[in-house]
Amino acid sequence: MTDMAWIDAALTAARPQVLGALLRYFRVLDTAEDAYQEACLRALKTWPVKGPPRDPAAWLIFVGRNFALDEARRRNKQTGLPDEDDMAPEPQDTQAELADRLDESQYRDDILRLLFVCCHPELPATQQIALALRIVSGLTVKEIARAFLVGESAMEQRITRAKARITAADVPFETPGAPERAERLAAVSTMIYLLFNEGYSATGGNAHVRVPLCEEAIRLSRLLLRLFPGNSEIMGLLALLLLQHARAGARLDTENNIILLEDQDRSRWDSGLIAEGLALVEKAIRHRRVGPYQIQAAIAAVHSQVKNAAETDWAEIDRLYEVLEAIQPSPVVTLNRAVAVSKLRGPGDALAMIEPLAKKLEGYFYLFGVKGTLLIQLGRNEEARTAFNRAIALANTAAEAAHIRLHLDRLQKDSAPKAGHA
């Protein structure tokens, strides 16, 4: 049964491995991409007739490599510069031999290298994400442009520029040692985390949640964990994304208004994703190598396990944030901890905690959202209004602005009758 859906799925699934191997042979991203494209075209012609190969990835690597070598030879003949010695070795091995040599560790480093090339430190985060979506996930420029709400030609340019930069910035092709591998894993994890965040709360446009970006981030972290099944931080990363994404269906109402965690209909959370996320958190913790993703996942897990918001174990969440603050100090972490503190010890303590953050987070929407909410709880409505006005000015999406406006309207209503009584 070689239907088109199967071929499509097989080509998508094989993409990172095939491109990664071709990049190792030819060391130039464009050459690898052309070779992969050609191999896919030939697969679309051949597979429906001859049936699917035993190992689609090995087939594609073999065909793609031969195509690129032929191309290089053709070019050399035309220019009269026979420098085949500099090229990758002759393709004398058969497909089966190639498949046998593609042992786990080699393709693992191939894929990691491919991912790492996309998140080269010289590239700004938005370019890293765009490049990864284009090269590793294989989304079209049009799809990526739509996700980032920019024109297609602007995105095309952004990707071309990013590619030029990484070509200039040499990435080593030797098999990485343990420290390099750990460094690459960290960079790739960060990129996947940023990709998810971009989908989880968009930094612009009308859609507050962009599900496809979240799903792509989950797909990439699954890929990473399959390559490094014993790495507890990648378990933590995948768990975190699954637990957060499980709430996607409950985070917005039918008019795209934001529904806060405590008001969400928890029956609409995806129980399958939560179960898998919890299983991964539990497994990761057994390793006793604590890391920021695991702690964030553990925090998400606390929320996932209670049926209604009132039962939330805020003490446990506060403890977890305390650990997170210790291993990865950041004003954003402190801000989040303040929310837990407000539930445990009241809005006064929480407000005192976030006062010192004012300078560092002066352009951060959530700081003013949280501050306004705490001030209302303290009955300091005038100051709350100021905070909410600042939040509206900093809102990233229409949904965020609308949510804050709701608070302001409520303040308005609360103050009107009071004025009447006075």
Next chain:
Amino acid sequence: MLYSILCYESEALAAGRTKQEDDAMMGRLANVLVKFKGEGKLGPVARLMPTTTATHIRSGKEAAIIDGPFAETKEQLLGFYVLDCPSLEDAIAAAKLLAAEKSHGTLEIRPVAVFNPVEPSL
């Protein structure tokens, strides 16, 4: 005779399915299960979480605990059905109905040798 029908599939391929595609496939499979239930042959069904959630305990002098899939194989066990069928022929026919609703993967039919020294509580 109880037969288990074990579903093997490449996890990379399975992860490539979109949620809509996956939901659609599980819906079609559920329809087949409704038919089996009507015939009184449906036993427990399990969908296993991805192998990344797996932990392996290898027996030995000291039990070794290993993460992830047991071995780097092309296809992994993703779930299973237990059906009560009068013959292998019948079990094969049932498995074919399931296979028709899946785009890829392999189904393995293994007769179940019951080992129930303790009454199950689930």
